[in-house]
Amino acid sequence: MVSIRDVARLAGVSVTTVSRVINRRGKTSKATEERVWRAIEVLQYRPNLLARGLRSQKTRLLGLLVPDIDSPFFARLARYIEEAAYQRGYNLILCNVGEDPKKERHYLEVLLQRQVEGIIFPRVSDESLLFRIPSLSRVPYVVLDRTLEHEEAPTVKLDNLAAGALAASHLLELGHKKFACISGPQKITVCRERLEGFLARLAQEGIPSHDVLVVEGDFKIEGGRKAMETILSLSSPPFALFCMNDMMAFGAIQVAKERGWRVPEDISVIGLDNNPLCEVFSPPLTTVAQPFDRIAKEGIALLCKLIEKKKIRKKSITVPPYLIVRQSTAPFQEQ
Amino acid sequence: MVSIRDVARLAGVSVTTVSRVINRRGKTSKATEERVWRAIEVLQYRPNLLARGLRSQKTRLLGLLVPDIDSPFFARLARYIEEAAYQRGYNLILCNVGEDPKKERHYLEVLLQRQVEGIIFPRVSDESLLFRIPSLSRVPYVVLDRTLEHEEAPTVKLDNLAAGALAASHLLELGHKKFACISGPQKITVCRERLEGFLARLAQEGIPSHDVLVVEGDFKIEGGRKAMETILSLSSPPFALFCMNDMMAFGAIQVAKERGWRVPEDISVIGLDNNPLCEVFSPPLTTVAQPFDRIAKEGIALLCKLIEKKKIRKKSITVPPYLIVRQSTAPFQEQ
DNA sequence: CTCAAGAAGGAAAACGTTTTCGAGGTACTC
């Protein structure tokens, strides 16, 4: 391994000077800089980042703690997080925690041991765990896509109230009168917010909340199927359905078709997320899109500010959703 | 920051002893061990992994260099890679390189600077780049899902010949006589292998290769669409279609339906990968499944052996595909 | 000419571990 000492020797300067040249800090003459760079080039020298991190306390390392990288949602988010981190010169340690609280706790410890400068949580699974780790208070973190009960937690997420309202508005504009909703787990704050936005918008048009059939799902295809079965056993088309993510919408539509209902003629369905498969599904799914790129970008930006101990204007950021109309929603028609 | 020195002081032993206890190497009496562990507990001491890595040359860090984490294929693979790495006590640095050779090169350098013990490449984009980095020769690596031209490169991948044959067998058993294939880019070795397996199996039944319509796609939905348009302009149903991944099959089926053809009645379609969305697609897609879990597991196992400089039996491993029959394939019927 | 200030660069400490080497003690063998 070629070290900074070898560079110093070849360039005929001290180790200190080499370090100064590399880090562009302190004064060095043009001539020495030239010699140092040439020596680096000749020896193909690359600084050892472990040593640098150890000494300088700056590792340029971030932890990415994600529930399930093998889900379109998180994979998408991870991609943009990586992009934003890369642009700022940070590397990411990938921690896929699944449903395993032990693994989550373990990873949290390991990240701290690795001296990460910050941690980004796309949806933390168990927030109480988070704050039970004492040393965590020393490293900045940002939570994406989830509202934490914890008072001061910095978060970046969709404007979920607006998202619910957007879905409602679209369905109302199409003339629908009867509504159902497949929600995510209600213990998750974002789901409650989406529902609130949806119902509030309907209420504005004189549709009372107790007229809207709300069934809880699990954000997965299978949960969407089950929820749709419940809905169809309690109510009959035509109606308009808002699913709190696209996966559940896929499951729900599948069940509807199996039962002989047509989408969108009998049932209009709108999803949420804008999963890339919306386009290829049949019918292509109308959805409330999340701007994943902005969420990730704002998240990393916020985290960096926290790391640099800058003044923060707002510790919680919401980004607006937007509507993508495809073919799973259609004007209401009397049957 | 509480360091090993603090632990030593509190336990009334030397730093050496604390290190010995933690790493379970060398002899220590039960009594001292007890005292050390208690001190660690009291102080909530956690070793600094940077320092450990610097001194011991063992970072327990792996690089994961992936073309696009936001693709179902790689996300799935990444998930199982993470799982396998986690079980062996390794952490992963996530490098998403996209189509950007500069980024790939940069990440390769950074990984080496971070002293990773190995690198795992699910499909390396440009292999020549790989071997142009001189220092890379010092760190072990494994390539997944791609055959490299480079002589000795350790790889783990699907048995692509078998995969192609499996698709052919299934379609033959259904009685089909006319075949088409949407391939991935032919410059990729795995695609050539799949095609070879497919055509060889057909040839066994007396169907000559030049009777099979092969169109090249790009592994994406849009590529599947375009390829299908070409196929339908050159040939007319009924026929059986083998797509080299599921995404292209989705696109192809979409086009077929738009043109008024029925799947599977007019066109039987079989995909490859077993994307989770096969189930929810309509019709649910018959496919040749890749055992992602095994590929990832064998890949990490191989990498670990290389790191530990163990004797390797085989540097290249192939794992068998398996067939999942759903509803996009049906017995051939005269129209 | 003197003096102060600044530019350029070096020696050594420091970061927090592991590892090497060796010291001291105890138990066992002959």
Place this chain on the structure above:
DNA sequence: GAGTACCTCGAAAACGTTTTCCTTCTTGAG
């Protein structure tokens, strides 16, 4: 009783950087 093996443990070096502190030299002002 001497020699030896083994167990237990500590001092100090080492890993490859950055950072602190200091020295030397040059320049310009008065």
